[in-house]
Amino acid sequence: MFDERLTQRRELVTRVKELLVRALQLDLTPDEIAEDSPLFGFGLGLDSIDALTIIVGIEDELGVVIPEDMPYIFRSVNTIADFVASGGARDGTV
Amino acid sequence: MTDARDGRMGAGATASDLEREYAAIRTGVGISTVDDLAKLVVRGDGAAELLDRFVAGNVARLIENSIRWTAVLDERGRLVADVQLYNDFGEYLITCDADAGGVVLDLLRGDAPGDVEIEDHTDRLAAVAVEGPDSLDLPAAVAGPDAAGLSLLRFTRCTIGGDDVTVARIGFTGEFGYLFFVPRERAGEIVARLRDAAPAAVVGGRSAHDLLRLEMRSFNRKLDLVRDETALEAGLHWMIDFRKPEFRGRDAVAAEIAAGLRRRSIGFIAAEPLSLAREAPVSHEGTTVGYVANAGWSPSLERAIGLAYLDERFAWVGLPYEVETDAGPRTIETASAPFLLTESTKRAAR
Numbered sequence A: 001m002f003d004e005r006l007t008q009r010r011e012l013v014t015r016v017k018e019l020l021v022r023a024l025q026l027d028l029t030p031d032e033i034a035e036d037s038p039l040f041g042f043g044l045g046l047d048s049i050d051a052l053t054i055i056v057g058i059e060d061e062l063g064v065v066i067p068e069d070m071p072y073i074f075r076s077v078n079t080i081a082d083f084v085a086s087g088g089a090r091d092g093t094v
Numbered sequence B: 001m002t003d004a005r006d007g008r009m010g011a012g013a014t015a016s017d018l019e020r021e022y023a024a025i026r027t028g029v030g031i032s033t034v035d036d037l038a039k040l041v042v043r044g045d046g047a048a049e050l051l052d053r054f055v056a057g058n059v060a061r062l063i064e065n066s067i068r069w070t071a072v073l074d075e076r077g078r079l080v081a082d083v084q085l086y087n088d089f090g091e092y093l094i095t096c097d098a099d100a101g102g103v104v105l106d107l108l109r110g111d112a113p114g115d116v117e118i119e120d121h122t123d124r125l126a127a128v129a130v131e132g133p134d135s136l137d138l139p140a141a142v143a144g145p146d147a148a149g150l151s152l153l154r155f156t157r158c159t160i161g162g163d164d165v166t167v168a169r170i171g172f173t174g175e176f177g178y179l180f181f182v183p184r185e186r187a188g189e190i191v192a193r194l195r196d197a198a199p200a201a202v203v204g205g206r207s208a209h210d211l212l213r214l215e216m217r218s219f220n221r222k223l224d225l226v227r228d229e230t231a232l233e234a235g236l237h238w239m240i241d242f243r244k245p246e247f248r249g250r251d252a253v254a255a256e257i258a259a260g261l262r263r264r265s266i267g268f269i270a271a272e273p274l275s276l277a278r279e280a281p282v283s284h285e286g287t288t289v290g291y292v293a294n295a296g297w298s299p300s301l302e303r304a305i306g307l308a309y310l311d312e313r314f315a316w317v318g319l320p321y322e323v324e325t326d327a328g329p330r331t332i333e334t335a336s337a338p339f340l341l342t343e344s345t346k347r348a349a350r
Helices: A002-023 A048-062 A071-075 A077-085 B015-027 B047-054 B098-111 B138-143 B184-197 B209-216 B250-259 B343-349
Strands: B030-033 B037-044 B066-073 B079-088 B091-097 B116-120 B125-131 B155-160 B163-169 B177-183 B263-270 B281-284 B287-298 B303-311 B320-325 B328-335
Touching: A002 A048, A002 A077, A048 A077, A071 A077, A071 B343, B015 B030, B015 B209, B030 B184, B037 B047, B037 B098, B037 B125, B047 B091, B047 B098, B079 B098, B079 B155, B079 B163, B091 B098, B098 B116, B125 B184, B138 B155, B138 B163, B138 B177, B138 B184, B177 B184, B209 B287, B209 B303, B263 B320, B287 B320, B303 B328
Parallel strands: none
Antiparallel strands: B030 B125, B037 B091, B037 B116, B066 B079, B079 B091, B125 B177, B155 B163, B163 B177, B263 B303, B263 B328, B281 B287, B281 B320, B287 B303, B320 B328
């Protein structure tokens, strides 16, 4: 059970990172993004246009619908992964 | 002050100070003077080139009146200091923890060509911090329209009471935050003006800041690094421009990326308060897989939160581990950060 959860999480985080790199055409490899790095402001410095691009990418590739009133899930790779793993039930808080 | 790592009270502040300052910054406005901040000025024709070789972030792409939070690394990829770099039209202000300021200054002077001038303004300038969800309009109220509507990581220079003041939008608590850099002897006047503009603000110390930063997983050099961890192990990738051809520690960073990390920092939560020794071991099925670096009790979440370093294979979110506490082993669960959704974040999203 533990190993299964660990493997699932690692694979999901890797998919989220790959999606970010591809969708935003970042000049980074997935290994160059830390899971808890802030995506906006201090961290990768993304903006609202990038957020829209991420939403489209996540909905298309990861099969979850992101409500308009849930911008909080984009705070880090890990918070995006939480949202996807919960099937859209998590709101970006622990 | 509560030591976020082990829960003991330190000298000079009380639990009520911490609670009062914490509540002010999470729900209203807190005003404090940042005493432990070094302030260095680098100017001259070669300043940008010097700094681009010196820090891990990109200086050439840092536009005027903007701030970059980046890192000074050593040749092994370990952190010498995290620094905030302000581009004031080719003259650069560098701020960092005061106890790292001397090392940064010496290294800079050692690298500087003849056309670059480096000055230590730590004693001359004070930094007054204003933080909290109700602080958004205070810069304009005190400094006038030039300071209105500052974006995150931007700054402006203005005049307050005849003094040249730099107002920067930067904070480390997840709330709206500003720093006012003023001549040290005028800091009291700035605090008084801010207090007049926000009568409900709490003027206090910095006793809650370690906890406020931990809730956001906002990097805190003094508590988040405990065993010679590398910048990448600490999750500071975002401070590094991996495509920059030259900077201190670049070869070590590239080698570590190529080889993969040995351990990684990760957040954790627990339902009950944890009384932890320094570097408390974290285990899985009886085998030690890491150690705690920083921990505390979040009043907002009503949970214990912390930062641990785990062997890379184990450093993933949503997994249970055991941590050794003064009361015996307790269960923690690895968790995503930031831990907290702040009031300022909610207001900014509206």
